Amino acid sequence: MYLKSLELSGFKSFAKKANLEFNAPVTAVVGPNGSGKSNVAEAFRFVLGEQSIKSMRGKRTEDLIFNGGESQPRANRAAVKLVFDNRKRLLNIDFDEVAIERVIHRDSLSEYFINGSAVRLRDIVELLAGAHIGSSGHHIISQGEADRILNSNSRERREMLEDALGLKIFQYKREESERKLEKTRENMEKVESLRKEIAPHLKFLKKQVEKVEKTIALREELKSVYREYLKRESLYLAETEKALAEEAAGPRRDLARLEHELSEAKKVLEASKHKDAKSSELMSLEAKLKSARESRDEVTRTIGRIEGEIGSLERMLARERATANTEAVTVEYSKVKGFVGRIEELLGDIEGAKDLGGVKAALAKIRESLKLFLESNKNTKAQDRAGELEKEIRLLKERKEEADKGAKDAEAELSKLSSAYASLQGDIEKEKDSSRDAEKSMFRIMAEENEIRGRLSVMAVREEKLRLEKVDFKREVEEGAVLIGRDVYLYESDTTEHAAEERSLQEERRKHIEKIKVRLEDSGGLSAGDVMKEFNETSERDEFLARELVDLEKSAASLTELIAELSEKLDTLFSDGIAKINKQFKEFFALMFGGGEASLAVVKEKKRKRGPSPEEIEEMGLEAMAEEEEETEVGVDIHVNLPRKKIKGLEMLSGGERALTSIALLFAISQVNPPPFIILDETDAALDEANSKKYGDMVESLSKHSQLIVITHNRETMSRAGVLYGVTMGREGFSKLLSIAFNEALAVAK
Numbered sequence: 001m002y003l004k005s006l007e008l009s010g011f012k013s014f015a016k017k018a019n020l021e022f023n024a025p026v027t028a029v030v031g032p033n034g035s036g037k038s039n040v041a042e043a044f045r046f047v048l049g050e051q052s053i054k055s056m057r058g059k060r061t062e063d064l065i066f067n068g069g070e071s072q073p074r075a076n077r078a079a080v081k082l083v084f085d086n087r088k089r090l091l092n093i094d095f096d097e098v099a100i101e102r103v104i105h106r107d108s109l110s111e112y113f114i115n116g117s118a119v120r121l122r123d124i125v126e127l128l129a130g131a132h133i134g135s136s137g138h139h140i141i142s143q144g145e146a147d148r149i150l151n152s153n154s155r156e157r158r159e160m161l162e163d164a165l166g167l168k169i170f171q172y173k174r175e176e177s178e179r180k181l182e183k184t185r186e187n188m189e190k191v192e193s194l195r196k197e198i199a200p201h202l203k204f205l206k207k208q209v210e211k212v213e214k215t216i217a218l219r220e221e222l223k224s225v226y227r228e229y230l231k232r233e234s235l236y237l238a239e240t241e242k243a244l245a246e247e248a249a250g251p252r253r254d255l256a257r258l259e260h261e262l263s264e265a266k267k268v269l270e271a272s273k274h275k276d277a278k279s280s281e282l283m284s285l286e287a288k289l290k291s292a293r294e295s296r297d298e299v300t301r302t303i304g305r306i307e308g309e310i311g312s313l314e315r316m317l318a319r320e321r322a323t324a325n326t327e328a329v330t331v332e333y334s335k336v337k338g339f340v341g342r343i344e345e346l347l348g349d350i351e352g353a354k355d356l357g358g359v360k361a362a363l364a365k366i367r368e369s370l371k372l373f374l375e376s377n378k379n380t381k382a383q384d385r386a387g388e389l390e391k392e393i394r395l396l397k398e399r400k401e402e403a404d405k406g407a408k409d410a411e412a413e414l415s416k417l418s419s420a421y422a423s424l425q426g427d428i429e430k431e432k433d434s435s436r437d438a439e440k441s442m443f444r445i446m447a448e449e450n451e452i453r454g455r456l457s458v459m460a461v462r463e464e465k466l467r468l469e470k471v472d473f474k475r476e477v478e479e480g481a482v483l484i485g486r487d488v489y490l491y492e493s494d495t496t497e498h499a500a501e502e503r504s505l506q507e508e509r510r511k512h513i514e515k516i517k518v519r520l521e522d523s524g525g526l527s528a529g530d531v532m533k534e535f536n537e538t539s540e541r542d543e544f545l546a547r548e549l550v551d552l553e554k555s556a557a558s559l560t561e562l563i564a565e566l567s568e569k570l571d572t573l574f575s576d577g578i579a580k581i582n583k584q585f586k587e588f589f590a591l592m593f594g595g596g597e598a599s600l601a602v603v604k605e606k607k608r609k610r611g612p613s614p615e616e617i618e619e620m621g622l623e624a625m626a627e628e629e630e631e632t633e634v635g636v637d638i639h640v641n642l643p644r645k646k647i648k649g650l651e652m653l654s655g656g657e658r659a660l661t662s663i664a665l666l667f668a669i670s671q672v673n674p675p676p677f678i679i680l681d682e683t684d685a686a687l688d689e690a691n692s693k694k695y696g697d698m699v700e701s702l703s704k705h706s707q708l709i710v711i712t713h714n715r716e717t718m719s720r721a722g723v724l725y726g727v728t729m730g731r732e733g734f735s736k737l738l739s740i741a742f743n744e745a746l747a748v749a750k
């Protein structure tokens with residue numbers, strides 16, 4: 001026995017606290033009409049969480065609260081408490097006694113309690129479902145409701161049976177899983193749309209990253225090419241310097257020796273007795289030649305320097321021009337607008353042109369405008385720098401022209417002096433006189449000196465060129481440090497190699513470097529750190545979302561599986577349960593009617609057609625249509641076959657027959673899956689004496705598995721009860737409850 005007691009206070013006609021103890025398998029509640037017996041049955045519904053006020057014969061919640069009687073003021077709250085013996089853990093909660101209570105006030109919603117702790121309705125419903133006490137109330141048969149199961153449609157009947165078979169708990173689980181699945185799908189959609197939102201940005205960032213990576217690679221390339229270039233250049237400079245020094249060493253030594261010899265010869269000549277006009281002419285000619293040569297050498301060096309500078313400036317100019325063509329520039333909107341306006345004007349001219357000549361003229365103007373626009377909007381800084389360089393080059397070229405003229409003059413002066421020198425030499429040579437030895441050796445020395453000076457002068461040009469190349473190199477190293485950082489100085493690390501290669505290769509390297517520089521400038525000032533950071537963050541987020549999607553898909557799959565399993569379980573349990581009920585139903589029916597046959601049939605009905613929505617058709621095509629076809633619903637039909645009568649339909653049964661059939665079915669259901677308690681409110685009202693006896697027998701046999709509370713006027717039924725409660729309503733207008741003996745009960749029996 002699971003039911004211990006029911007306490008009503010302020011509920012409907014029970015103004016004062018009334019307590020029913022259920023310490024017998026069958027408890028009968030008896031009393032005159034209108035005394036409040038049915039209110040007791042409703043109190044059960046109420047405390048078990050019934051939400052339909054109508055099923056408790058009220059319109060509003062307030063109707064459930066005692067409304068006042070002659071001497072009794074109305075109550076402000078109605079409370080019903082049902083106490084279970086839970087030693088066998090009927091309810092899945094760790095207490096030996098469980099009290100479920102529901103309270104309502106006139107101005108508020110229901111409150112629920114389990115053992116005094118406030119809980120939600122859901123907690124009550126779930127707790128009871130676990131104990132096979134369902135909300136459809138299959139175990140509470142209200143007055144006049146005995147044949148409810150016959151009156152209801154096949155779907156409602158199925159629900160009642162499911163509840164009676166204890167399938168509700170699986171249905172809750174399935175519904176919960178379906179809710180979860182729905183939620184999961186919503187989340188999946190959310191995640192998918194988030195990913196879709198991120199996708200273009202991620203794509204953009206990926207491109208940026210690729211650009212950054214390209215830039216990094218370009219920088220690396222630049223570093224290595226630059227270092228190679230500088231290494232080669234430094235080797236070339238060192239080797240050229242060394243070679244020049246070696247080459248010049250001999251002639252310089254010879255020149256020093258000749259200078260010495262010359263000064264010796266001069267000394268002799270000056271001191272000699274031969275000192276005559278020719279000798280002094282030779283002396284002065286020598287001095288003039290020397291200075292003429294020196295000034296020619298000076299001019300030659302100047303020319304070399306100017307040429308070197310021009311070369312270096314021209315290289316810089318090429319670079320600036322390249323920059324001017326590639327670097328991004330900002331053009332003022334008004335300027336662009338003006339330009340577009342001008343082009344439109346010219347296009348208008350074309351449209352309005354009368355002949356091909358007009359069109360051609362306008363086209364030429366357009367071309368001119370385009371060129372002008374491009375030219376005028378080139379990178380101005382680079383352009384300015386290029387302009388300055390051009391100016392410098394122009395100036396240098398002018399200076400070179402001057403120097404060239406100076407060189408020409410110097411050459412002319414030299415050749416004039418040389419021929420004077422030659423004729424003097426001829427004269428002196430003719431004098432086959434040893435006395436001219438000093439002069440002759442002077443000629444020899446001078447000739448030799450001339451030759452050596454010529455060589456040295458050529459070398460001086462080369463030296464000058466080298467000096468300029470060194471200056472360029474220094475500048476290139478500095479530039480390199482700006483471009484690729486301190487790493488640039490690493491070119492010095494290896495000095496064992498030789499620059500034994502064509503100079504043109506260095507020229508190519510230089511071009512290569514310029515190309516890389518232009519490409520680097522093209523790639524723009526992307527901040528590698530920022531781009532990488534944003535890309536990493538965004539792709540991490542995307543990966544996170546992808547993982548989440550996988551997780552959601554997994555849980556959707558397992559939920560779908562769980563739902564399918566539960567559905568299958570429900571199907572099997574349902575059909576097994578129906579088969580068992582059928583067996584009992586047949587027996588009880590035959591017992592009640594003394595023969596005949598009755599059975600339940602599971603039927604599949606097509607659900608009211610729900611056409612697929614246009615979106616569904618678009619998404620799933622014909623599948624949507626096919627699915628609609630499959631939407632069927634399971635119901636339960638009842639077939640009866642009375643003995644000796646040709647009645648088949650339920651509608652043709654008499655009131656008593658209906659009552660008997662439904663009692664047979666109710667009892668069959670209760671037999672198969674006995675609920676902890678059954679409340680029968682005047683279910684026996686329509687029975688004659690013979691059938692009352694059968695009913696009483698069945699009540700007794702049912703009470704072996706379920707506790708029974710019967711509200712009755714039937715003496716036979718009363719006789720089967722272990723405990724009897726009498727309900728009375730006096731003039732005060734509220735119900736009173738008292739425990740009575742069987743004899744007392746008979747007073748209200750029919």
Ligand code: ATP
Nearest residue numbers: 012013032033034035036037038039063065066067
């Ligand atoms: P019967 O044997 O005729 O079926 P019963 O004993 O089952 O009668 P109930 O239907 O349980 O009687 O009780 C109905 C009585 O309860 C009525 O007198 C009705 O006025 C009273 N009642 C119902 N709701 C309230 C309420 N909110 N306040 C006071 N009395 C109420």
